Amino acid sequence: MPDLHPWELPRRYDVVVVGGGPAGMAAAVGACEGGAERVLMVDREHEAGGILQQCIHHGFGLHHFKEELTGPGYAQRYLEQVLEHDIDVLTDAYVLDVDASRSVSVLSGRYGRTSVDAGAVVLAMGARERTREAIRIPGTRPSGVMTAGFAQKLVNVAGYLPGKRVAILGSGDIGLIMARRLVLEGVEVVGVFELMPHANGLTRNVVQCLHDFDIPLHLSTTVVRIHGSERVEKVTVAPVDEALRPRMHEAWDVDCDTLLVSIGLIPDNELARTLGVRLDPVTTGPVVSSTMETSRDGIFACGNTVHIHDLVDWVSQESRLAGEGAGAYASGRRQAHDNVRLVPGTNVRSCVPHTITTEREHTVYLRVTQSLAPCTLRLGDVYERPLRYVVPGEMVTVKVRPRFLESFHGGALRVDVVPREEAGRE
Amino acid sequence: MSETSHYLCINCPLGCRLEVDADGDEVVEVRGNACKRGVEFARQEHSDPRRMVTTTVAIRGAPVARLPVATAEALPKDRVVDLCRALHQLRLEAPVAIGDVVLADALGTGVDVVATRSLERA
Numbered sequence: 331m332p333d334l335h336p337w338e339l340p341r342r343y344d345v346v347v348v349g350g351g352p353a354g355m356a357a358a359v360g361a362c363e364g365g366a367e368r369v370l371m372v373d374r375e376h377e378a379g380g381i382l383q384q385c386i387h388h389g390f391g392l393h394h395f396k397e398e399l400t401g402p403g404y405a406q407r408y409l410e411q412v413l414e415h416d417i418d419v420l421t422d423a424y425v426l427d428v429d430a431s432r433s434v435s436v437l438s439g440r441y442g443r444t445s446v447d448a449g450a451v452v453l454a455m456g457a458r459e460r461t462r463e464a465i466r467i468p469g470t471r472p473s474g475v476m477t478a479g480f481a482q483k484l485v486n487v488a489g490y491l492p493g494k495r496v497a498i499l500g501s502g503d504i505g506l507i508m509a510r511r512l513v514l515e516g517v518e519v520v521g522v523f524e525l526m527p528h529a530n531g532l533t534r535n536v537v538q539c540l541h542d543f544d545i546p547l548h549l550s551t552t553v554v555r556i557h558g559s560e561r562v563e564k565v566t567v568a569p570v571d572e573a574l575r576p577r578m579h580e581a582w583d584v585d586c587d588t589l590l591v592s593i594g595l596i597p598d599n600e601l602a603r604t605l606g607v608r609l610d611p612v613t614t615g616p617v618v619s620s621t622m623e624t625s626r627d628g629i630f631a632c633g634n635t636v637h638i639h640d641l642v643d644w645v646s647q648e649s650r651l652a653g654e655g656a657g658a659y660a661s662g663r664r665q666a667h668d669n670v671r672l673v674p675g676t677n678v679r680s681c682v683p684h685t686i687t688t689e690r691e692h693t694v695y696l697r698v699t700q701s702l703a704p705c706t707l708r709l710g711d712v713y714e715r716p717l718r719y720v721v722p723g724e725m726v727t728v729k730v731r732p733r734f735l736e737s738f739h740g741g742a743l744r745v746d747v748v749p750r751e752e753a754g755r756e
Numbered sequence: 757m758s759e760t761s762h763y764l765c766i767n768c769p770l771g772c773r774l775e776v777d778a779d780g781d782e783v784v785e786v787r788g789n790a791c792k793r794g795v796e797f798a799r800q801e802h803s804d805p806r807r808m809v810t811t812t813v814a815i816r817g818a819p820v821a822r823l824p825v826a827t828a829e830a831l832p833k834d835r836v837v838d839l840c841r842a843l844h845q846l847r848l849e850a851p852v853a854i855g856d857v858v859l860a861d862a863l864g865t866g867v868d869v870v871a872t873r874s875l876e877r878a
Contacts (some may be wrong), residue, residue: 376819386824386872387810400810400871402824406854486812489821514811533771537764538807542833595873677757718790 335557339420339441340368344660345653346434346448348425349372350643352452353633353649356410359462360653361452362415365661369417372436374424377413379405381394381427382642384483387507393643398587404642420516428453429599432628437645447658449630452652453602453616457595457634459504462556465593467499469556472563478508478592481696491517493588498522499553503531503640505592510539517660520586521546523553523567530723553589554581562587573580595638612680613637619668620646620686630656637695638683644695648682670735675746677702679722686743688735695725698747708746720747758784763801767793774798783784806830811840813858816863818850818875825858828868843869852878 344366349359350373351645358371371378382390385401392398395407407663412419423438432448459477474493482504484490496512498505501524509519522540527550529536540547554576555566568581608617608625615636616624622632632652633645658665668685672694679697686692703719707726714733720726724748736741758777765772772794777785781803786795800806807828812822831839839862848858854869859869 383873386812386826388808388826400824400826400872403854406873486822486824487820488816489812511811514809514837516841516844534763534766534768537766537771541764542807542836 334640338420339436339438339444339446340370340669342449343368343370343418343709344449345369345452345656346432346446346450347452347454347653347656348428348434349373349380349456349633349635350375350378350419350421351454351633352382352404352408352436352645353456353635353652354380354452355405355412356557356646356655357452357454357632357656358417359408359411359415360650360655361450361657361660362417363650363654364654364657365663366657369657370420370448371412371413372420372423372425374422374437376419376421378419381479384486384490385507386486390642394646395639397560401522401642401666405634406648407489409496418655420564420691424600428605430605430626440488450630450656451625451658452649453599453629453631453635454649454671455601455632455635457638458614460517460591460596462589462596464589466589467553467556467591469565469658470554472558472561474558474588475556476588476590478502478504481588481590482508482511482591484743485511485515492564492590493586494518495520496588496590497553497567497584497586498590498592498661500524500592500593500594501526501529501531501549502594503535505590506531506535506539506661508592509545510543513543513545517670519543519545520584521548523548523551525552525570526550539621552576554578556589557583562589565589595634597635597638599635602631602635607631610637610680610684611730612674613682615682617684618652618682620683620690620692621658622652622683623659623717625653628656628659630659637680637697639695640723644725644727647693648695670738672744673742673744673745674726675708677720677743677747680747686730688732688738691732692730694728694730694745696728696745696747698722702747702749704750705747706750708744708748709734710738710740710741712736717747722746761802763798765789765794765797767797767833776802778802785792805833807833808840809834809836809869811843813843813846813848815850817877818852819878820875823834823848823852823858823875825869826872826873827862828870831865835865838863839869850875862876866867 345361382401382405390404427435568576632649672681776786786798815823
């Protein structure tokens with residue numbers, strides 16, 4: 331990392347990016363491409379890269395770099411671009427507050443408490459993991475209960491094992507990947523417990539992470555009690571009925587010294603909240619325009635802060651756009667206002683961005699409520715596209731081109747994903 | 757005499773359920789695949805299952821305690837745990853550059869293990 335400004339942080343930047351993960355890095359590069367000359371990226375960790383640094387498995391970059399990389403490999407590629415663009419990277423630093431006039435208050439090991447005026451701000455803080463408290467698992471509060479992502483950081487970066495006998499609650503991809511990681515590092519994984527009747531992660535992770543190592547997956551089963559005074563001694567698990575209520579008379583105890591919870595991510599939107607930007611009640615992230623601008627002028631947002639992604643490639647793409655928007659804003663160039671509002675319709679849980687224009691091409695990211703295969707994606711009655719399959723765990727991306735909307739004159743465009751009539755055809 | 761086995765394809769997120777008719781190691785027919793990669797996967801998985809391995813190795817003198825590493829190609833599935841055990845014995849010293857071979861010809865399989873990031877000296 332270059333040794334920037336040894337005595338004092340500059341008072342003014344064109345664009346300040348809060349967060350140096352995949353979203354922040356792409357936004358910072360995008361800001362330069364959008365016309366910003368002075369860009370600052372702030373990250374609380376000792377080095378930029380965010381969650382990628384601990385995601386040592388493959389599966390990153392197939393879309394963006396056209397090759398399959400590990401998380402650290404992807405981070406390194408992107409960080410090189412950040413440095414090529416002469417972006418100031420301030421690590422070991424925390425943004426305490428951003429106000430409506432875009433004064434950014436920073437707490438830093440190097441500069442102490444200081445503030446920076448920004449022409450535009452990009453919120454790229456990512457997400458947090460839901461914890462044991464979020465689902466109120468009864469029992470004692472011993473050590474050894476932690477989120478799967480925190481355990482991942484301990485194992486892959488800090489070099490500590492979280493325990494010797496581990497139970498995992500939640501079969502999302504992070505939980506599955508951690509099951510394999512722990513086995514490969516010599517830890518016994520006694521089982522993965524999943525409340526729903528199906529695994530939440532990708533099938534290929536169930537195969538590669540659980541089947542390959544004979545780790546049992548207990549579907550429709552949840553943890554109902556944690557035992558132990560100093561350290562976890564065991565957990566009680568129980569099957570659940572159709573209404574997801576535990577059947578306590580069928581409960582059993584599982585000996586373990588550690589419980590990892592892998593039960594979902596929530597956008598980190600504390601700054602967005604204090605700024606008073608409008609939030610989407612479904613994604614819980616900010617409502618954003620087609621340039622990823624929030625309801626506050628000059629405040630942009632991108633990545634998991636806006637909505638939870640499953641591919642970093644889309645985070646980079648969306649965040650580049652946010653950065654370009656911020657760069658243009660800081661340079662005094664405003665783009666045409668959006669004139670179409672996207673409305674999630676049948677089997678669509680959320681759409682990002684929330685508004686688009688008929689002037690430019692857009693990538694719209696959406697999540698469905700239910701699995702369907704094959705099916706059709708419809709934009710109002712002006713455009714439809716066949717999809718081979720949709721599942722709730724996988725974001726659907728759709729390019730919306732101006733010509734699709736030539737015959738559209740309304741203000742609100744409904745987005746539906748419906749079963750295809752002639753099933754079985756590719 | 758052919759026998760039927762079942763595999764889950766791990767090529768893409770679709771995760772097709774493959775039904776494979778095979779005569780010994782010879783795959784005769786594959787059903788349930790949505791694309792031709794499924795057929796290739798079924799053949800490989802039936803006769804010689806392999807996996808890419810990603811894990812970490814202890815490193816000294818770097819800002820972090822572990823260096824992430826990966827096999828340069830897929831390794832026979834039944835050697836994955838052995839490989840990780842062998843890597844536990846390694847102690848590296850920073851600096852390391854992305855792509856550096858940290859273990860050549862791992863377990864005599866011909867597969868190299870390489871660093872998946874660079875780590876400078878702290």
